[in-house]
Amino acid sequence: MESASIAAGAAHAHEHHGPPEAHKSSRIDSQLLGVLLFIISEAMLFGSFFTAYFFVRVVQNEPWPPDPFEFPVLVASMNTAILVSSSFTVHYALHSIKKGNRLGMQVGLVTTFLLGAMFLLTQINEYVKAGFAISDGAFASVFYGLTGLHGLHVFVGLTLLLIMIVRAYRGHFSPQAHMGVECAGIYWHFVDVMWIIVWSTVYLL
């Protein structure tokens, strides 16, 4: 809703310069809306990579991955468990600060960060031991493209979490004001959901 107060608007009608006031909805906070739109754009980016993935699989119509390559399904599955667990810990962090439990929030955020870092390090280790390079055919390009894109998002999520941890230890959040943790949490869940989809399609199907 356009919250321009007419009383105020009339008084300043001749003094106002620049664009009209922002169109705001009372249904959703504008910061959350920003995160939502950002995540929608991110989902589209992943969508383009998935399109390439399915195109390669349908066009090649060969076993996935092609012989003699193999994906480390077990390691990837363990990584999935790690990342899913981190969704619970970030949720715990937010749940804690909503109840005024600052220590709980700090523990939740730090644990989430550690789990995320563990995921990323495991993925890097997987790349090192994969036995194929990005130039070893379309399948390898798609594999590294999709998992690498996701890894990049994990890195961004970790950076956000690190900022939130620093802010949490500086006492920036309260039960009433914790938008930063909320937005970082939403982003982290998005990263988690994307990984579940990447893991299911690339490693399992």
Add this chain to the structure above:
Amino acid sequence: MINPLRSEADAFRFTLIVGVLLAPIALVAIIWSTGAALAVAGGLAIGLVVGLFVLKQDEPKEKMLLGRRLEDRGDGRYRILVVANETLSGRALREKISQRGHSGEAQLKVVCPALNSKIKHWTNEEDAAREAAGTRLQALLSGLRSEGFDADGDIGDDDPVQAMEDGLRRFPADEVIISTHPPGRSNWLERDVVKRARELTDITVTHVVVDLDREGAGPTPAT
């Protein structure tokens, strides 16, 4: 439809649902084969769509707690939210407002939806619509204030029901008055605005029909 990313808690719930849905697909893929997993995925997708459809049919329509509750009436003043646009200049609307609360006894908030064409709405070209709504609103507010009413107003969303909802969130009212043209000439009535407004909230929604032709006060040029 609920936006799954409205809050972290919703996003967390969404993550769990995705995990639970993909777990059987993953299990079948590991234990059996990719083909079987795809079949399970297809079955789950169909089941999900059908389930959501059935749930939506059975879902009781909950009214939003948008209005003001009796126990919250600290100042004792009656609060009225008026939603109108072209009929803001109508005599019938003015009379209805006067009936509801005498000067000084009622607090008024007038929301004037910035009516716009669909194309202009989607292209964000709404300056003219806002200006027209603002002009009408200013005229009504001046009149109400000269009569001693405590009144102010906002320019609202171009959907009158959304404008009402937005208005009620900022101004918890005891009653909503929606003013429209007569049936047959009212675009709002064609869109069931009054009915939808009553479904949305459990506070009184009063419908006022303003026949500007009969009142002899032609409408302000439309947006």
